[in-house]
Amino acid sequence: MHEQIWAPWRLSYIISDKKTENKKPLNFLPGADTECFLCQYAAAEDDCENLVLRRTERSITVLNRYPYNNGHLLVSPLLHVPCLTDLEDDVLCEITKTISTMIEALKATINPAGFNVGLNLGSAAGAGVPGHLHWHIVPRWDGDTNFMPAIGAVNVIPQSLTSLHALLAGQLAEVQD
Numbered sequence: 001m002h003e004q005i006w007a008p009w010r011l012s013y014i015i016s017d018k019k020t021e022n023k024k025p026l027n028f029l030p031g032a033d034t035e036c037f038l039c040q041y042a043a044a045e046d047d048c049e050n051l052v053l054r055r056t057e058r059s060i061t062v063l064n065r066y067p068y069n070n071g072h073l074l075v076s077p078l079l080h081v082p083c084l085t086d087l088e089d090d091v092l093c094e095i096t097k098t099i100s101t102m103i104e105a106l107k108a109t110i111n112p113a114g115f116n117v118g119l120n121l122g123s124a125a126g127a128g129v130p131g132h133l134h135w136h137i138v139p140r141w142d143g144d145t146n147f148m149p150a151i152g153a154v155n156v157i158p159q160s161l162t163s164l165h166a167l168l169a170g171q172l173a174e175v176q177d
Contacts, residue, residue: 026043026044027043028043029042029043029078029079029080031079031080031081032079032080033080033131033132036080036129036131036132037129038060038062038076038080038129038132038134039080039132041060041062048165050062051063051065051161051162051165053073053102053168053169053172054098054101054102054172056094056098057094058077058078058091058094058095059075059076059077059078059091059094059095059098060075060076060078061073061074061075061076061102062074063161063164063165063168064136065161067138068136069138069139069140069141069144070139070159071106071109071110071112071137071138071139071164071168072136072137072138072139073102073106073136073137074134074135074136074137075095075098075099075102075134075135075137076095076132076133076134076135077091077095077132077133079091080131080132081131081132082130082131082132082133083121083133084119084121084133086133087133095135099117099135099137101172101175102137103115105168105171105175106139106168108171109167109168109171110139110159110164110167112139112140112141113140113142114139114140114141115137115138115139115140116137116138117135117136117138118135118136118138119133119134119135119136120136121133
């Protein structure tokens, strides 16, 4: 028994050709994987189109296109690396600060009751992009059942990604970290 919720706005993403999705020439960083969406977003200029919320010197934060819950973000290093030991201390520190900043922005805009923050290392651990480290920030509310769709049997996301992007981008513009 799995309840079906219609989300037709997702169809364009599902059927798009991911390999040719970015039509504009991209300025990839050294060591980037041209097939990796995080490397593509890091190299692209149109942050709004790619749902990029924040760039720092060493990291990028994007809205997850397949969110577990409203406000699900991904924070990753700009460099395409698969292991924590591949990151310099300054990158790890910057990512930790970015995660903290993003949690505060989510608190101020969508008021969740809590958060799951995690990193999946390797395919066996659930990493959908095992070659490019990225941390998940998943807002949670009392009584929600969306963290694991297999348990909740339903995903309902009440806000469009573009609407949430605009809301969070506005909040981040007001906050200096």
